[in-house]
Amino acid sequence: MQLARVIGNIVSTVKHPSHEGHKLMLIQPLSQNLEKKGNVMIAIDTVQSGEGDLVLLLSEGGSARQILNDHIESPIRAVIVGLVDSIDIHVSQ
Numbered sequence: 001m002q003l004a005r006v007i008g009n010i011v012s013t014v015k016h017p018s019h020e021g022h023k024l025m026l027i028q029p030l031s032q033n034l035e036k037k038g039n040v041m042i043a044i045d046t047v048q049s050g051e052g053d054l055v056l057l058l059s060e061g062g063s064a065r066q067i068l069n070d071h072i073e074s075p076i077r078a079v080i081v082g083l084v085d086s087i088d089i090h091v092s093q
Contacts, residue, residue, distance in 0.1 A: 009051065
């Protein structure tokens with residue numbers, strides 16, 4: 001899992017049948033310091049996230065399909081699985 005920021009939503013009139021009924025979001029993966037890390041990607045939203053939300057992203061296809069109870073080889077790579085309320089980082093000295 002990794003942190004990501006929702007930067008927009010995607011509207012598609014034609015999409016793969018396995019994506020029907022799911023909201024697609026455009027997300028930017030982030031480092032633990034909330035800095036951009038990697039390329040913008042598309043993720044299926046399972047938590048009703050919105051633009052600007054900090055989210056937990058699962059970006060491994062097999063696990064993503066399991067979360068959606070999708071047992072076929074769907075083109076699903078990333079799923080938003082949680083909304084982040086806060087982050088506490090404790091540094092030991």
